[in-house]
Each structure stands twice: as C-alpha cells, then as structure tokens.
Amino acid sequence: MNDSAIDQKPQTNSIISGAQLLIHLLEEQGVTHVAGIPGGANLPMYDALTSSSIKHVLARHEQGAGFIAQGMARVSGEAHVCFASSGPGATNLVTAVADAKMDSIPLIAITGQVSQTMIGTDAFQEIDTFGLMLPITKHNWLVRSAEELLEVIPHAFEVALSGRPGPVSIDIPKDVQNELINFRPKSIDSTDVKAPCSALDENDIREMLAIIKNAHKPILMIGGGIIYSDACDDLKVFAETLDIPAVQTFMGLGVLSNEHPLSLGMLGMHGAPFTNLVLEECDLVVGLGVRFDDRATGKVSDFCPRAKFVHVDIDRSEIDKVISSMYSIHADVGDVLRAANNSLQHVTRPLWRQRIEKLKESHPLRLDGDDDLFRPYGAIKTIASMVDDSANITTDVGQHQMWVAQAYPFTRPRQWISSGGLGTMGFGLPTAIGMALAQPDITTLCFSGDGSFMMNIQELATLAEENLNVKVIILNNNHLGLVRQQQTLFYKKNLSAVKFQQGVDFAMAAKSMGVNGMNLGQVDNPHKQLTKALREPGPWVIDIPISETEMVFPMVAPGGSNRDMIHGEEQ
Amino acid sequence: MSNENQSLLKLIVNNHPGVLSHICGLFARRSYNLEGVMIRPIAGSSSHKSCVWLLVNEVEKLPQLIRQTEKLIDVITVEQHDMKESIFEKTEQFFI
Structure with a gap:
C-alpha cells in the first residue's frame, strides 16, 4: 500500500486519510505553523504535513514544541498548534499544556495514539493521554473515527478561543489517522459551543457605576482578561474619565503604559510598596478580568481591608471564588467597559490622587543599582534603553522574572509574556522562539536565569535553525536565586541545594548549537558589545554575571499580608 | 438518609465517551465530596444525551461547585433538586 500524502487539497468525494483530513482542517482554521516532534504514533500526520503549506518547526523536546506554540498564541491572541507522538511525546507536552491552562492560553495540542485495537494492552509508547490531559485542559478529546475529525477540529478551535480562552488536546489513534474516508466538507453547527455568558444587562452597568460614584477612594485592579478581550483602549477611557488609579496584576502588565499617570504598577508579593499601601486605604476595588491570585492578594482576609469589591469576569466560577464581591457582572470585560463608556461623566478626585502621590513619594519602588550593568535592575534598564518600544519581552521563572516585571518599562498589551500561574522554569526560550515566529520583524528579548x-536549553538548536531575532539575556548568579532568597529570608539562611557546583559556559553552549554567545563579564567594552548584539539581526545569548546575594524586594512572605513587606537594605 | 449536608444535582450531558471522567475529574481535583452517581442515557432521546444524578456532600462550596460543573463543555444544564423522593432514596435498598 502506498500511504504517501496526496499533493493537493482534498476534493469533494475524493478518498483521503484521517491524517490528510486533519491537516486540511487545520489549514481551514488558518493554521500557518505547527511546532512538534514526529514519532511512531503520529507518522501519518507528518506524512500528510509535507504536502501542506503549513510550516513545521522541529523542536528538540515536546515541551519546547508546546511553548513555541504558546509563544505564537500569547503574542497574537490566536490559537496555535503543537504536535507530539504518543507515550513520552504526550507526557513531555503536559507541562506546556498545564501552563497554558493556568494563564488561559488557546493552545491546541494534537497527539498521536496507538491504534484503537491496541489501546488498553500496555502497547509500546501507550499512555492514557486523555486521562493525563483531562485536568489540565479546557476540554479534550479522544477521536474514534476519521469522520469525527470533521466535528472535533473546528470545535476544538472554538472552545480554545471562546469565552475565557484555554488549551485543548486532541488524541488521535494511528488507525484513525490511516482510516480512508470519502471526503465531503461538513458545515458545523456553531451553536454546539455554549455561550460563555448571557447578554449584557444595562442595569448591571448602571448599578456598577452607581457603586463607583459612591466611593471616595476607588481603585481599578486590572488583569490579563482585559488583554484577552482586546479592551485596553476601553479601559484607558474608563479609568481616565472616572479618574480612578489602577493597579495591574502580573498578567495585566502592559494594559496601561507604565508611564500613564493613573498606573500604579504591579501589586502583590513583589509589588511596589506604595501600590500595596494604596490598597490598604482604598474603599472600593473594581476587579476587571482578574482572578485574585494569591501572589496578588497575599493573605486574603487582610487584602484591601477597608474596601468593598466589584468583580467583572467572563468566567462565572471566578466570581466569589476567592473574594466575596458586593456586586459582580458575569460578562466579557470589554463589553462591560464599552457599554459603561457610553454613559460616563467626567469625574476628578484631587484628594485621592494627592494622597496616592504622597504615598508614591514616601514609599517608592527602589531599584537599587539601576545604573550598574552588572546588577539586575541596571542590566534590565540598560537593555530596555537600547531597544525601542516595539521589542517583545518574555522571561523564565525566578528572581530575574520579578526584576523584569518590576523594572521594565512596558508600554502596550502583549509586549509582556511570562508564565504567571504555573510558574514554569524553561518557559522563556521556546516561548521567545514562538513569539519571534509570529512577529519576525520585532526583536524578542528573553530574560532568563542560569537555573x-x-x-x-536544547531549543537553542531550534532557534539557530529558524535564525530568529531572539536575544537571550541570562542574569547568571550560578544559583537557584529565588529559592536561595527564600531560604535566606524564611529558613535562617540555611542554604540547601541552591548552588550549582558545576557552572555552565552559556556562550560556549550557545555557539555549540549555532547561536552567537558572549559572557558580558569577559568582554572589553560591554556596553558596546551589548548594543551590537541587541541591534544586529539574528539570535544571541548574552550571559551577564550577577551576585548571588541580590534579592527581589520588596517581598511579602508566602501566606503573609501585603502590608507586611520585607525591604532590603540600601546598597 | 436525609442529611442536611447533602445536595442533589441533576445534569444533562452529551453522551460522549469520557463525559463521566470530566465530571468526576473535576470533583476530584477541586476536592468536592461526591457521595453518589447515577447515570443513564435519556430514554427515547435521539440527540445522544444522558442524565446524571449527583449526590454531593458540600454546602459551603456548592455554588462554586455548580459553577465549575456548568463550565464543562459536555455539560448542558445543572439543576439542584430536592432530596425527598430522590433516586438515591428510592434505591437505598441496593446499597446495604
């Protein structure tokens, strides 16, 4: 039997395989890139892929493939696809899928599975992918016939993108991929997908505005939901017209430019001191597209002790999950803002704004060493000054991530892309590759740590192959820095398993995989070399040595109240 | 068997393979106490729907539990029902 792919689009009534149908359906969804790794159980998909216009990005580990697809999805807001084979291919994808679930990212994970006759026999590379993906996806499928693909694939995209976005996974046994069917396009009944919420009620808007009107010290708490709803401009009009200052969650950084006079920056565990102190005094918090994560609220019973809460979210199960609101609207935050903006009257709040300015002056965010390239804030500020506002930023997870969140001057939504909910170390490099694939003309900065x-690190080879404009900046203290910091602050400096006995020459590692690399501590004119590396096209790994004693301040102890911030000594 | 900590939910769901996994998986990972499950396809239904009766041992978390359950893609409706004369009361004799 010749099971090689046909070289044209399927015609109605032509006989095609399930795998060919899958690729055709992905093309119909507008898929341009698939990141993945082939293996035994997805061979038919890869066979069909060669005759498609879809560009395949060959990752070096399935987790890398998952994050490459995530990078494309996060920077564009579109759904993006990754492929993996069965067994270890699928288990390797799990972390990237779970990460997408926590941050509401429309990722489509498509895995090969052993043939249906083999399922349940402990076949080679068989694993219960359906069971593994079930708790970490918005929805998932095990496809039982080629015919089912006609429904499942469009449905999967709709589920991933509708309402609160999220990842989906589709497990396709090899016999389904090989099954021949008589192709005929199927019109899909889109009413199959439940509406995320009912139509907006004008009374809800009136009630919300009345509550805001009665408040003396209101604060907006703005989150990633506003970005996903494409409503940052609407938020700006809303905040400016009602003169309400806004704190941003980690996922909401960039909703308001950090230069904006109403922006109070990030709240929570590593928020600016004045930001957390303003929340101690406010009498109303309007949560817009936020989920009151524990890193933002600190100890919930002490969060905004004088405030009542209004909560707007598209996911009804987020309302009253953590915080009991006095009023809530279950709706798309963009629809709510646009409806509200139709009936706003200008307000000014000179006393509240003055009070906040005073707190800002007396309790500023201190960025120690921001003029020294070999200290964390200095490295971040210097690099930010060398690229323009168009650069996209991603990070890994740890101290460097929090330093960037605190200090990088974000000016627009989707400029800041980081693993918020799951906090996945290893996120940065493959995500940066995905961001650069989606927006190749924009420089992508990936701040990372040596841990x-x-x-x-294996995705450096993928990066070299794609020759993308990705600049990796490693703030290298040869430690698991954030763990070291917690052991220092909360475990009496009992440092346990945080120092790497064997350091890594990252510049040499980069070169070995075809990427330019340098250790900024070992070059003659670091500023000049850094500028050159950031501005010339193509990938770079820039290793910046920093001291392991650097810490992220302020810090609220996990489980502690946001008012109890630990401050570092001035250095 | 009436117990004031217990609630009775009736779900209408798509009769897919795996739908019960989605429901039970949700209850397990959010640590909601599930005391009883009854599931059958809806009689005479040509639209491939099933009816699920759930006996849950939650009072405080019940609203959150219902909202989470409503979010499942294959769950069409969730209703709260009276315990009296429920399916679980009528079948008590099979669980001794």
Missing part, C-alpha cells in the same frame, strides 16, 4: 535556562 531556568538549563531547563529547555
């Missing part, structure tokens, strides 16, 4: 970077 995180080792977790997906």
Whole structure:
C-alpha cells in the first residue's frame, strides 16, 4: 500500500486519510505553523504535513514544541498548534499544556495514539493521554473515527478561543489517522459551543457605576482578561474619565503604559510598596478580568481591608471564588467597559490622587543599582534603553522574572509574556522562539536565569535553525536565586541545594548549537558589545554575571499580608 | 438518609465517551465530596444525551461547585433538586 500524502487539497468525494483530513482542517482554521516532534504514533500526520503549506518547526523536546506554540498564541491572541507522538511525546507536552491552562492560553495540542485495537494492552509508547490531559485542559478529546475529525477540529478551535480562552488536546489513534474516508466538507453547527455568558444587562452597568460614584477612594485592579478581550483602549477611557488609579496584576502588565499617570504598577508579593499601601486605604476595588491570585492578594482576609469589591469576569466560577464581591457582572470585560463608556461623566478626585502621590513619594519602588550593568535592575534598564518600544519581552521563572516585571518599562498589551500561574522554569526560550515566529520583524528579548535556562536549553538548536531575532539575556548568579532568597529570608539562611557546583559556559553552549554567545563579564567594552548584539539581526545569548546575594524586594512572605513587606537594605 | 449536608444535582450531558471522567475529574481535583452517581442515557432521546444524578456532600462550596460543573463543555444544564423522593432514596435498598 502506498500511504504517501496526496499533493493537493482534498476534493469533494475524493478518498483521503484521517491524517490528510486533519491537516486540511487545520489549514481551514488558518493554521500557518505547527511546532512538534514526529514519532511512531503520529507518522501519518507528518506524512500528510509535507504536502501542506503549513510550516513545521522541529523542536528538540515536546515541551519546547508546546511553548513555541504558546509563544505564537500569547503574542497574537490566536490559537496555535503543537504536535507530539504518543507515550513520552504526550507526557513531555503536559507541562506546556498545564501552563497554558493556568494563564488561559488557546493552545491546541494534537497527539498521536496507538491504534484503537491496541489501546488498553500496555502497547509500546501507550499512555492514557486523555486521562493525563483531562485536568489540565479546557476540554479534550479522544477521536474514534476519521469522520469525527470533521466535528472535533473546528470545535476544538472554538472552545480554545471562546469565552475565557484555554488549551485543548486532541488524541488521535494511528488507525484513525490511516482510516480512508470519502471526503465531503461538513458545515458545523456553531451553536454546539455554549455561550460563555448571557447578554449584557444595562442595569448591571448602571448599578456598577452607581457603586463607583459612591466611593471616595476607588481603585481599578486590572488583569490579563482585559488583554484577552482586546479592551485596553476601553479601559484607558474608563479609568481616565472616572479618574480612578489602577493597579495591574502580573498578567495585566502592559494594559496601561507604565508611564500613564493613573498606573500604579504591579501589586502583590513583589509589588511596589506604595501600590500595596494604596490598597490598604482604598474603599472600593473594581476587579476587571482578574482572578485574585494569591501572589496578588497575599493573605486574603487582610487584602484591601477597608474596601468593598466589584468583580467583572467572563468566567462565572471566578466570581466569589476567592473574594466575596458586593456586586459582580458575569460578562466579557470589554463589553462591560464599552457599554459603561457610553454613559460616563467626567469625574476628578484631587484628594485621592494627592494622597496616592504622597504615598508614591514616601514609599517608592527602589531599584537599587539601576545604573550598574552588572546588577539586575541596571542590566534590565540598560537593555530596555537600547531597544525601542516595539521589542517583545518574555522571561523564565525566578528572581530575574520579578526584576523584569518590576523594572521594565512596558508600554502596550502583549509586549509582556511570562508564565504567571504555573510558574514554569524553561518557559522563556521556546516561548521567545514562538513569539519571534509570529512577529519576525520585532526583536524578542528573553530574560532568563542560569537555573531556568538549563531547563529547555536544547531549543537553542531550534532557534539557530529558524535564525530568529531572539536575544537571550541570562542574569547568571550560578544559583537557584529565588529559592536561595527564600531560604535566606524564611529558613535562617540555611542554604540547601541552591548552588550549582558545576557552572555552565552559556556562550560556549550557545555557539555549540549555532547561536552567537558572549559572557558580558569577559568582554572589553560591554556596553558596546551589548548594543551590537541587541541591534544586529539574528539570535544571541548574552550571559551577564550577577551576585548571588541580590534579592527581589520588596517581598511579602508566602501566606503573609501585603502590608507586611520585607525591604532590603540600601546598597 | 436525609442529611442536611447533602445536595442533589441533576445534569444533562452529551453522551460522549469520557463525559463521566470530566465530571468526576473535576470533583476530584477541586476536592468536592461526591457521595453518589447515577447515570443513564435519556430514554427515547435521539440527540445522544444522558442524565446524571449527583449526590454531593458540600454546602459551603456548592455554588462554586455548580459553577465549575456548568463550565464543562459536555455539560448542558445543572439543576439542584430536592432530596425527598430522590433516586438515591428510592434505591437505598441496593446499597446495604
């Protein structure tokens, strides 16, 4: 039997395989890139892929493939696809899928599975992918016939993108991929997908505005939901017209430019002191597209002790999950803002704004060493000054991530892309590759740490192959820095398993995989070399040595109240 | 068997393979106490729907539990029902 792919689009009534049908359906969804790794159980998909216009990006580990697809999805807001084979291919994808679930990212994970006759026999590379993906996806499928693909694939995209976005996974046994069917396009009944919420009620808007009107010290708490709803401009009009200052969650950084006079920056565990102190005094918090994560609220019973809460979210199960609101609207935050903006009257709040300015002056965010290239804030500020506002930023997870969240001057939505909910070390490099694939003309900066970077360092080879404009900056203290910091602050400096006995020459590692690399501590004119590396096209790994005693301040102890911030000594 | 900590939910769901996994998986990972499950396809239904009766041992978390259950893609409706004369009361004799 010749099971090689046909070289044209399927015609109605032509006989095609399930795998060919899958690729055709992905093309119909507008898929341009698939990141993945082939293996025994998805061979038919890869056979069909060669005759498609879809560009395949060959990752070096399935987790890398998952994060490459995530990078494309996060920077564009579109759904993006990754492929893996059965067994270890699928288990390797799990972390990237779970990460997408926590941050509401429309990722489509498509895995090969052993043939249906083999399922349940402990076949080679068989694993219960359906069971593995079930708790970490918005929805998932095990496809039982080629015919089912006609429904499942469009449905999967709709589920991933509708309402609160999220990842989906589709497991396709090899016999389904090989099954021949008589192709005929199927019109899909889109009413199959439940509406995320009912139509907006004008009374809800009136009630919300009345509550805001009665408040003396209101604060907006703005989150990633506003970005996903494409409503940052609407938020700006809303905040400016009602003169309400806004705190941003980690996922909401960039909703308001950090230069904006109403922006109070990030709240929570590593938020600016004045930001957390303003929340101690406010009498109303309007949560817009936020889920009151524990890193933002600190100890919930002490969060905004004088405030009542209004909560707007598209996911009804987020309302009253953590915080009991006095009023809530279950709706798309963009629809709510646009409806509200139709009936706003200008307000000014000179006293509240003055009070906040005073707190800002007395309790500023201190960025120690921001003029020294070999200290964390200095490295970040210097690099930010060398690229323009168009650069996209991603990070790994740890101290460097929090330093960037605090200090990088974000000016627009989707400029800041980081693993918020799951906090996945190894996120940065493959995500940066995805961001650069989606927006190749924009420089992508990936701030990393030496601990995180080792977790997906193999994707440097993928980066070299794609020759993308990705600049990796490693703030290298040869430690698991954030763990070291917690052991220092909360475990009496009993440092346990945080120092790497064997350091890594990251510049040499980069070169070995075809990427330019340098250790900024070993070059003659570091500023000049850094500028050159950031501005010339193509990938770079820039290793910046920093001291392991650097810490992220302020810090709220996990489980502690946001008012109890630990501050570092001035250095 | 009436117990004031217990609630009775009736779900209408798509009769897919795996739908019960989605429901039970949700209850397990959010640590909701599930005391009883009854599931059958809806009689005479040509639209491939099933009816699920759930006996849950949650009071405080019940609203959150219902909202989470409603979010499942294959769950069409969730209703709360009276315990009295429920399916679980009528079948008590099979569980001794």
